[in-house]
Amino acid sequence: MKRRLIAITLFAGAAWLTSPTTADAQGVFEGGIGYEIPSGTMSDYLNGGVDFALLLGYRFQQRYTVSFFGSLSLLTGKTVPVTGSPVPVVMPDLDQWRWGLGLDANVLNPQSPAELLVTGFLGFTTLGVPANVVCGLFCWTVGGASQTNFSTGIGAQFNYKVNRSVAVGVNAKYFWIFGVNTVSTVVGNTSSTLGSIPITGVVRVYQ
Numbered sequence: 001m002k003r004r005l006i007a008i009t010l011f012a013g014a015a016w017l018t019s020p021t022t023a024d025a026q027g028v029f030e031g032g033i034g035y036e037i038p039s040g041t042m043s044d045y046l047n048g049g050v051d052f053a054l055l056l057g058y059r060f061q062q063r064y065t066v067s068f069f070g071s072l073s074l075l076t077g078k079t080v081p082v083t084g085s086p087v088p089v090v091m092p093d094l095d096q097w098r099w100g101l102g103l104d105a106n107v108l109n110p111q112s113p114a115e116l117l118v119t120g121f122l123g124f125t126t127l128g129v130p131a132n133v134v135c136g137l138f139c140w141t142v143g144g145a146s147q148t149n150f151s152t153g154i155g156a157q158f159n160y161k162v163n164r165s166v167a168v169g170v171n172a173k174y175f176w177i178f179g180v181n182t183v184s185t186v187v188g189n190t191s192s193t194l195g196s197i198p199i200t201g202v203v204r205v206y207q
Contacts, residue, residue: 039197100123101123114159115169157169177194
């Protein structure tokens with residue numbers, strides 16, 4: 001289901017990008033790769049992992065961009081000590097699929113080659129635990145399950161335009177994932193809200 005929603009989002013974004021533009025409106029494509037840092041309780045049970053990001057958007061009034069975004073973070077499980085047991089447990093890996101709508105605003109002069117974007121996001125995050133063998137004193141199979149939850153995020157991004165059409169940059173975001181139940185018990189978290197911090201290097205192309 002999540003792959004179908006992502007495909008529909010990307011198709012709609014591509015159609016939007018190919019529509020006619022004006023002097024103050026531009027299509028935007030952005031791709032990036034980086035590293036996600038688990039936050040809060042998640043950091044007790046998960047290591048960070050590689051993050052892949054994609055954005056399709058439309059910039060208007062030279063400052064604002066509305067967008068569809070999607071990203072995938074691959075987190076690895078930590079080796080966690082267990083109370084009362086001499087043998088630690090290796091926690092399962094966790095995949096995070098994020099997608100939804102974004103809005104960013106450039107707070108610098110639009111005529112400058114530098115851009116400082118303040119960003120906000122609203123969408124969904126799918127947490128998936130692949131089928132995995134967890135070993136402590138004994139070994140057992142866990143995972144093969146996922147759930148999708150409402151999420152929101154904020155961030156900042158610095159870009160530098162190498163020419164009129166291409167900019168390179170780096171961003172940092174913080175995402176909140178609400179209403180987490182099943183997967184949170186797998187990673188040992190009883191809170192209903194999880195957090196993550198992806199830091200990503202990007203290339204942004206303006207049509």
